[in-house]
Amino acid sequence: MPRYGMAIDLRTCMGCAACVVACKVENRVDEDAFRCRVTQRSRGEFPNVHLEILSERCNQCSDAPCVWNCPTGASHYADGGIVLVDESRCTGCKACLAACPYDARFINGRGVAEKCTFCVHRVREGLEPACVSTCPSRAMIFGDLEDPSSQLVRVLGARKHRALKPEAGTKPNVFYLE
């Protein structure tokens, strides 16, 4: 059983937001909504302060609060541990929006919760998510965290990395290489 994850190299990411555009085009996201974003953070404590650019999206958490907070079972785990929303079950109650520590979800024009799906339709065909295949600096690596031979696992083993908001305890599967 694969467990899909992603690593984003903070050394090579230049914050061009091509991932944001690729996602929007690939998934035909609503006009005023986005499934991913690029933020710019000042981190640290004076005088050890540094600026970093993060390409953020749903972390496809292994212990996702959006899944266990969903009252109808619309938010569920699909193959590869990807968190998906079953539109036929979603009532638009927004429990998942409130539960997500990463603010990765929004309500779309059809009144249901929408989020990054790791482009599950592409992944099932053996392709990479649109953001990964678009990234001009090849800063994003997509792969199976359970497969020791995958590039993702090798990179995570070799480089220092961290996830966002580990204190939320959701076991996120998107990592940032420092």
Add this chain to the structure above:
Amino acid sequence: MMPVDIEVAGRNAETFPVLHVWGWEIALYLFLGGLAAGLLVLAGWAHRRYEPARLGPALGWMGPLLAPVVLSIGMFALFLDLENKWNVWRFYTTFRVAAPMSWGAWILILVYPASLLFAWAAWSELGPAGARLVTGAPFPLRRTIAGLNVALGAALGVYTGILLGALGARPLWNSPLLGPLFLASGLSAGAALLVLLEKRTSGGGGWPRSTCGFWAPRGCCWGCSSLLSPPGGRRSGRPQSCFSAGPTRRCSGWRWPSPECCCRYGWSVWSGGGWWRTRRCRRC
């Protein structure tokens, strides 16, 4: 020590999420649901403990009759909040043990008929006219119904707090204290309403109507707006709080504010939610 974000910014602020999740519907429901829970628990307890003849009008029939009315308005507000209303029945095709909202949906569907039953049981306390119309339940049956309402009312009062308290993503809500706190505030709201009704009907004076009419809803709104984030539209508003360093939009001359903005400003001024924090929509 873990590094702390000093600021979060970006040149593409339009991609940032809107952090405002629930609107006035949920604030209204939280208040009315708590009030109904308080009424059911207190009136139910009184009906279990004492013979109907010893109860005043407030506990005798006003509380039991008001509870389903209040609950109906609250549940309607809850329904209005759903973005995909056609799927509301999906709450009742499953039960998710880990989801407090699923517990809430099932508690509501149980407490609503129970409160109607209680209203029917207490109907004969309405006086001769009421007794002619509908004969209330006999005393032992009424005690059973009242006990049922105490249990379900308490569940109704607690679950909302647990729901918000279980949201680890919202640190200020994330506390196990929230469940008991919501029950306590529901009980105090119910008690306040019962005292008010009792005083007015027993000729004991009570507070002047104008004072209650002005301060009671205002107080509720203050409470609600401090609980929920400041007002702002999901679609028209721009992201709030954390992601504050977006592009600044300059006003290009005076324009009449749109009706939406008037409502939003009006609401924030009236509720004391901080009109200075209210953003304007794109059009004005």
